[in-house]
Amino acid sequence: MKLNQLRDFLAVAESGSIHQAARTLNVSQPALTKSIRQLEKDLGAPLFERSTKGAVLNPLGYTFLARVRLVANELERARDEVGQLLGRGGGRVSLATSGTPSMLFLPSALKQFRRRFPDAQIRIVDGLLPVMLPELRDGQIDFAMAPKPAQSLGKGYLVTPIYANKRAVVGRRLHPLRHARSLAQLVDAHWILTGAAGARDTEFEALFRSHRLPIPRADVLCESLIALVSLLAESDLLALLPEQWVKSPLTSKLLERIPVREEIDAPDICLIRREGLPLTPAAEAFSDALLREAGYSGR
Numbered sequence: 001m002k003l004n005q006l007r008d009f010l011a012v013a014e015s016g017s018i019h020q021a022a023r024t025l026n027v028s029q030p031a032l033t034k035s036i037r038q039l040e041k042d043l044g045a046p047l048f049e050r051s052t053k054g055a056v057l058n059p060l061g062y063t064f065l066a067r068v069r070l071v072a073n074e075l076e077r078a079r080d081e082v083g084q085l086l087g088r089g090g091g092r093v094s095l096a097t098s099g100t101p102s103m104l105f106l107p108s109a110l111k112q113f114r115r116r117f118p119d120a121q122i123r124i125v126d127g128l129l130p131v132m133l134p135e136l137r138d139g140q141i142d143f144a145m146a147p148k149p150a151q152s153l154g155k156g157y158l159v160t161p162i163y164a165n166k167r168a169v170v171g172r173r174l175h176p177l178r179h180a181r182s183l184a185q186l187v188d189a190h191w192i193l194t195g196a197a198g199a200r201d202t203e204f205e206a207l208f209r210s211h212r213l214p215i216p217r218a219d220v221l222c223e224s225l226i227a228l229v230s231l232l233a234e235s236d237l238l239a240l241l242p243e244q245w246v247k248s249p250l251t252s253k254l255l256e257r258i259p260v261r262e263e264i265d266a267p268d269i270c271l272i273r274r275e276g277l278p279l280t281p282a283a284e285a286f287s288d289a290l291l292r293e294a295g296y297s298g299r
Helices: 005-014 020-024 029-043 060-087 099-106 108-114 129-137 200-210 227-231 281-293
Strands: 048-051 053-057 092-096 121-125 144-149 157-172 190-193 218-222 239-242 253-260 264-274
Touching: 005 029, 005 060, 020 053, 020 144, 029 218, 048 253, 053 060, 060 281, 092 099, 092 281, 099 108, 099 121, 099 227, 099 239, 099 281, 108 121, 108 281, 121 129, 129 264, 157 227, 190 227, 190 239, 227 253, 239 281, 264 281
Parallel strands: 092 121, 092 144, 190 218
Antiparallel strands: 048 053, 144 264, 157 239, 157 253, 157 264
């Protein structure tokens, strides 16, 4: 198996066409076809379903694709790392942050990072862990800072708790239920779920059950931070969010806390990375800057 075969496989998988992939790679179509066939011969199985409309991955191809993306991303990361160690500057960092770290730590951490790596390219994925995890798994993301998952991610990940948190009931400014003082007064409201802490029963239903209350209606699951803020600000939906959301300059004029007397625990904010694969110097520097801004001193 050769690296150029993996490159060719990725190009065909992503374009869905040998013709288009050949144009992208600037190689002849027969040469690309030969490369893919040799790869399939080495593996002992076909990877594509071919038709007049193109080449579509079969189930084996999809399985192989995840591994090949990881290899390709690690090779690119290795090249970046060598350049950084040689003092060439530049490099790339790809990270994911959930809403609270983005609002509290990201701007200052970026300023710190720029002092050491002024020319690095930075990619930031903003969202919840279910959205981040696939890219973290295949190496497109260096690390993530997000709520601790309710269930173990399994082998292959390092999950480091950074700080504890509390959640609040959050709605739009001047929400009709803003004077409520208990969860019992909110059981008739409509709620939006974020999936930040895991399954619905972990994030939401268990809270109301623990207080022997009926489960409110919650039939909207939102894994987009922008959509979440928009829906809360422009409707009477309620959500369970970290307390910092109503204190941030970004959202304080749109959202407010409904001061129920019940304390609502929140999952710890954690740093999540793949186990056994070191960060590049640039990614390590950005990670350290975020940890310093979060007040973490355990590493």
